[in-house]
Amino acid sequence: MVDKLNGLNIGINQLQRLQPVTNKTESTNSVSxxxxxxxxxxxxxxxxNESSKMGKLLAAGKIDNLHDVVIAGQKASIAVELTVQVRNKAVEAYQEVMRMQV
Known part of the structure; x- marks a missing residue:
């Protein structure tokens, strides 16, 4: 459980490091x-891809440290879980907007 929370913090920190979202206009160089x-x-x-590559290297005997492979796998797993949850929330919000009466 602690590993998942730590991984979730890593995923959240990666998302927070992204540049702020602003409207893209012709006069400024902002990120859409x-x-x-x-x-x-x-x-x-x-x-x-990094997790998969490390798994293959471990299977080939080219990596001695199993911990690095497991950590890479957990990072990838948590990142995918976070992505799926964000997608689910976006779909849920879209469905809610579509149910609104104008």
Whole structure:
């Protein structure tokens, strides 16, 4: 349980390090919501690829430290869980807006 909470903190810290979301205008160089989302998904993908790569290296006997492999796997797992929960909340919010009467 503590590992999951620590991993969740890592995922939240990674999301907090993203640049603030602002409206994109012609006169400023700001980051759009889509760009921020794409960046976050790329980070999750990077964690998944790193975990997979370390697992393969462990199976090949090229990594001696099992702890690093397990930690990479947990980071990737928690990042995916966080992504799924954010997606679920976004879908839930969309459905709620669609149920509103105008």
């Amino acid at each position: 919501f889509g760009d921020t989302l794409k960046q976050a998904l790329n980070q999750v993908n990077k964690l998944e």
